[in-house]
Amino acid sequence: MRLAEEKQRRRRATQGEERTPDLERPFRVPLSPALPVITALACLHLMSNLNVFTWLRFGAWLALGLLIYLFYGRRRSVLAARTQAKGEGSAPERLAG
Numbered sequence: 001m002r003l004a005e006e007k008q009r010r011r012r013a014t015q016g017e018e019r020t021p022d023l024e025r026p027f028r029v030p031l032s033p034a035l036p037v038i039t040a041l042a043c044l045h046l047m048s049n050l051n052v053f054t055w056l057r058f059g060a061w062l063a064l065g066l067l068i069y070l071f072y073g074r075r076r077s078v079l080a081a082r083t084q085a086k087g088e089g090s091a092p093e094r095l096a097g
Contacts, residue, residue: 004047004058006039007039007043010037010039011036
């Protein structure tokens with residue numbers, strides 16, 4: 001899981017510099033874009049050597065985390081609070097009724 005996070009972090013660092021090259025940054029990635037590309041390739045190499053059971057566990061924990069995130073956020077979001085305050089109810093209630 002940490003390898004996937006690191007890969008995403010390196011990719012975003014490279015993309016941010018490409019989109020707004022004139023923006024002054026307090027920290028720049030050393031040897032960019034070569035270092036982020038090399039580390040992303042290293043992460044892909046390490047990820048390719050993981051066994052299937054590890055990938056299945058990763059997928060299960062990822063799905064569980066996504067479900068918790070979606071169901072927790074659905075009730076506690078700003079949009080849900082606004083619709084509750086207006087008395088409109090939630091989307092499933094409107095569709096069912």
